[in-house]
Amino acid sequence: MKFGIVRFPGSNCDADCFYLLRDELKEEGDYIWHEEIDVFSYDCIILPGGFSFGDYLRTGALASLSPIVESIKKFAANGGNVIGICNGFQILTEAHLLPGVLLRNRSCSFICKTVPLSVENIDTPFTSLYKHKEIIYLPIAHGEGCYYADKETCNFIEKNNMVVFRYVGPNPNGSVNGIAGICNKERNVIGLMPHPERASSTYLGKTDGIRFWQSVQSLCKVR
Amino acid sequence: MNQKTIDTSLSNLKDISKKVPYRLWKITVTVFLKEGVLDVEGRAVEQVLQRRGYDSVNGMRIGKCLTFNISAPDLETANATVSEIASNVLTNPLIETSTFTITPLDNTDKPTGYADKLMDAAEGSYL
Numbered sequence: 001m002k003f004g005i006v007r008f009p010g011s012n013c014d015a016d017c018f019y020l021l022r023d024e025l026k027e028e029g030d031y032i033w034h035e036e037i038d039v040f041s042y043d044c045i046i047l048p049g050g051f052s053f054g055d056y057l058r059t060g061a062l063a064s065l066s067p068i069v070e071s072i073k074k075f076a077a078n079g080g081n082v083i084g085i086c087n088g089f090q091i092l093t094e095a096h097l098l099p100g101v102l103l104r105n106r107s108c109s110f111i112c113k114t115v116p117l118s119v120e121n122i123d124t125p126f127t128s129l130y131k132h133k134e135i136i137y138l139p140i141a142h143g144e145g146c147y148y149a150d151k152e153t154c155n156f157i158e159k160n161n162m163v164v165f166r167y168v169g170p171n172p173n174g175s176v177n178g179i180a181g182i183c184n185k186e187r188n189v190i191g192l193m194p195h196p197e198r199a200s201s202t203y204l205g206k207t208d209g210i211r212f213w214q215s216v217q218s219l220c221k222v223r
Numbered sequence: 224m225n226q227k228t229i230d231t232s233l234s235n236l237k238d239i240s241k242k243v244p245y246r247l248w249k250i251t252v253t254v255f256l257k258e259g260v261l262d263v264e265g266r267a268v269e270q271v272l273q274r275r276g277y278d279s280v281n282g283m284r285i286g287k288c289l290t291f292n293i294s295a296p297d298l299e300t301a302n303a304t305v306s307e308i309a310s311n312v313l314t315n316p317l318i319e320t321s322t323f324t325i326t327p328l329d330n331t332d333k334p335t336g337y338a339d340k341l342m343d344a345a346e347g348s349y350l
Contacts, residue, residue, distance in 0.1 A: 053267050054267065057268055065271050
């Protein structure tokens with residue numbers, strides 16, 4: 001299967017994803033510059049972490065206006081799988097592919113540490129190999145990871161089981177309902193603040209993230 | 224007896240010194256990079272807008288807007304304090320410029336209160 005890794009000016013987790021796909025998953029990954037518009041030859045699109053456009057205006061705001069995002073909207077509407085990690089999650093919310101917004105961490109500081117998460121929904125292409133409510137450990141590294149949505153939206157998210165990952169234990173950034181990652185109602189677009197690509201290799205010391213990728217991989221192989 | 228009299232007069236004196244009439248002023252300061260200093264954020268936003276088809280947009284500059292209240296007996300004092308803050312703290316005059324506006328928080332010419340009540344007022348209805 002073929003993954004497309006979108007590069008915006010300021011993306012910095014693109015290579016992490018590339019090496020993960022090549023070395024751990026033995027799958028093909030292409031870098032796609034944000035000004036390109038052809039995403040339809042890919043099985044899955046990844047919006048990697050980083051500081052696209054220097055986080056100017058609002059995090060993810062300028063990237064969400066890039067030409068490629070219009071194509072990704074069509075790709076997602078056709079059922080294509082889209083993963084947004086960290087800054088990628090912020091871009092997906094600004095692009096209205098996912099509801100809500102990511103605010104500055106409640107602590108006002110950048111947080112870089114490994115945190116425990118509960119896998120809340122395993123009925124998605126990205127979590128099918130986890131167990132329901134399984135506790136996994138993934139690294140977070142963000143200044144703006146405090147997920148916020150108004151009450152009505154939050155109720156909608158919870159009611160439709162759109163929360164995929166939830167922080168357990170102390171809430172690191174103050175996100176509403178401890179939300180760490182959500183998917184859309186159709187389950188093919190996911191955004192998450194933790195970095196599964198940084199916890200998917202034995203030589204990096206953590207492997208809780210590898211099943212995230214294997215889930216996508218196994219799904220596409222079945223197809 | 225004598226001692227007590229002196230104490231009382233001292234405390235009276237303190238009370239009087241506290242009762243400086245003041246008013247609350249609302250301050251809005253805007254800070255921009257000077258012309259000629261590269262504003263990367265402004266340039267990024269301008270370029271994205273132009274790429275989206277808004278090619279009539281140019282000269283985008285992104286600055287900061289700060290708003291706060293201060294207490295001062297009169298406009299002149301308020302003005303002097305804000306000028307000092309703006310040039311010494313809120314900007315680096317080498318690369319930035321600032322402008323500010325001062326408006327009274329109340330609509331009367333009378334003092335809002337006296338200095339000994341300052342904290343109460345500032346933390347109460349005026350914020």
